[in-house]
Structures are given as C-alpha cells and as structure tokens.
Amino acid sequence: MNVDQIIAALATQLPSAMRWAGAVARRMRHYDIALAGKNTGSAGTDALTLADLTVQELLVGALRDGDPRFRQCRIDAEESTGDLARFASVGDLTLALDPIDGTRHYRDKTGNGYSIILTLRNPQTVVYTLVFIPESGPHGTWVEIQQNQIVCGPDDPSRPAQEVLGSLPVCPHHTRATAQNIFVIGFQQHDRTKADLVSQTGLVGIPGEECTGCLYELLARGEYAGSLIRTPNVYDFPAALQLARASGGESLWVHNEQPVNFQELWTDDRAHMLRLPGIVATSADRDVLRTLCALARDWNPVRYGE
Numbered sequence: 001m002n003v004d005q006i007i008a009a010l011a012t013q014l015p016s017a018m019r020w021a022g023a024v025a026r027r028m029r030h031y032d033i034a035l036a037g038k039n040t041g042s043a044g045t046d047a048l049t050l051a052d053l054t055v056q057e058l059l060v061g062a063l064r065d066g067d068p069r070f071r072q073c074r075i076d077a078e079e080s081t082g083d084l085a086r087f088a089s090v091g092d093l094t095l096a097l098d099p100i101d102g103t104r105h106y107r108d109k110t111g112n113g114y115s116i117i118l119t120l121r122n123p124q125t126v127v128y129t130l131v132f133i134p135e136s137g138p139h140g141t142w143v144e145i146q147q148n149q150i151v152c153g154p155d156d157p158s159r160p161a162q163e164v165l166g167s168l169p170v171c172p173h174h175t176r177a178t179a180q181n182i183f184v185i186g187f188q189q190h191d192r193t194k195a196d197l198v199s200q201t202g203l204v205g206i207p208g209e210e211c212t213g214c215l216y217e218l219l220a221r222g223e224y225a226g227s228l229i230r231t232p233n234v235y236d237f238p239a240a241l242q243l244a245r246a247s248g249g250e251s252l253w254v255h256n257e258q259p260v261n262f263q264e265l266w267t268d269d270r271a272h273m274l275r276l277p278g279i280v281a282t283s284a285d286r287d288v289l290r291t292l293c294a295l296a297r298d299w300n301p302v303r304y305g306e
Helices: 003-028 050-065 069-073 103-108 159-167 188-198 215-220 236-244 287-294
Strands: 072-075 094-101 116-120 126-133 141-147 147-153 181-185 204-207 226-230 250-253 266-268 273-275 280-282
Touching: 003 050, 003 069, 003 116, 003 126, 003 141, 003 159, 050 072, 050 094, 050 116, 069 141, 069 188, 094 103, 116 215, 116 236, 126 215, 126 236, 141 159, 141 215, 147 236, 159 236, 181 188, 188 204, 188 287, 215 236, 226 236, 226 287, 236 250, 236 280, 250 287, 280 287
Parallel strands: 072 094, 181 204, 181 226
Antiparallel strands: 094 116, 116 126, 126 141, 141 147, 226 280, 250 280, 266 273
C-alpha cells in the first residue's frame, strides 16, 4: 500500500467524521452515561462511558465506509465496539483509535481536555495523527501531524473541517520548551510520588489526573515539555510520540535509552488494552530526555508490580 495516499485519504475524510463524533460527545456529556467494565485499580483507566462506545462505533464506521485502503490496515481500537472484523488481521500499517481520551475527566466533568484520537503507524513509528478536542475553545481544537509538520488551532464549524485544518498555521518546533511540565502516569497509586521525584530534577512533574487540558494540545503549543509513562497504551500514546519526533525529539525506553517501536507489545488483560512494555520518556528536548531516563532507569517497569 502507498502510505502517502492513505495519509492523504485520512486527512481528507476523517476530519468531518471526527467533528461529528465530537458533537456527539459534547451532547452525551449532559447525561448519566457511566458504565462498568474495567477493573485495574486505576480510576483513570477504569473510567468508561457510553460515549466511548458511541464515538468509536461512529469512527470505525467512517473508516470502514471510507477509502477501501483503510480496511487493508489493521485496527487497534480501545473499546470492542464497531465493525472491527472488516479490517485486516495482519499487516505493517495499523490504525489506532481512542474514542475518548481523558474519560474520567469527561465523565466526572472535572475538565474539558478530553479528546478523540486517530493515529496511523507502522512497526517502527507513527506516520499520521489527528486529534480533536471538542471542548477546548468555543468550537473545539485540532492537532494534526503529517510529514513532520504539526498544526494546532481552533475549529470553525462554518467551514468544512478539512478546509479548517488546511488553513491552520504550522506550529514552531519546541525543541527546547520554555515550560518544564512533564506528564506522569501509569504508576498506579504512585503517580504523585513519581511526579514529585520528577520535580526534584528541576522539571515539573504533573500526575496525569491533575492535567485537565489535552496533553497533545499542550505539547503542540510548547506548554508541556514531555511525558514519563509506564507501559503506555497504543491508543493515545502514539500521538505524543509523533509530536516529539516531528519536533526533533524522541520517545525512549528509559532502561536503555533506545527509541520506542511497536514490535514489542503486550496485552493488559485487566484493562483490555495493548501496551508497550517498560517506562517511556518522551520529549522534543533532548536534555529533558536525558534527565528523565537517568531518573527513572531503575524504577520498576512492571505496571502491576507494586
């Protein structure tokens, strides 16, 4: 398959569907839509709503009915809903979908940074990212990455979604972010302790539950310098990885400082998720990466090992 053609088709066809999904998510948030279904012991991971299922159903349908080449890709979707069997079971290109990233803030109405995320990856890296944050700004905010260019800006529903994205300015590369905020998550009940250790290095550790904005918008704008995540999942993390690499940075396994790839995944049966192993540091700033790797090199890499 021609990867550039698939990226072009995603950039053409998915923005409108994602905008519709965002409108559905905004409307459903006014109702009691909480569901049970996950039992990992982490409140953020276990949060699940009817909106997660509905938005995924909508976007999987848009991918299924869109360019036929989409169905030649594998699909990793955070929930089990949608016509997932229509997509390839093997192959080097994988679509990943997080229908509501930030479900706990969404469900509990404690922040408006929840987002809808679509990425396209191969075994080595991420080649396309589209993020829509429905309640950031009056009409939502976009983040898109293709061909190492990052755009981020407000939606304008008076114009077609693809046209809006095409008019957004390219973000400058924040290879040395003025902010020193580091998003810290995946350490279960120890997220605060690990964030405090990050702060002791001169950076500013922010536990994931205290970040009420959208991480990917904050990274694109240079308001966060990076993240430190134990066993990141394949549904939202790839967006941060591509943001860092498009800005000249990296995502590294802290134990050996090697670039992350998607060949070594494991199934988290507690959360029903695919994850990368170990602890991953991500930043556009190489000095930040060195600091995070040195700090976390000897931390326990097993998600449920503490």
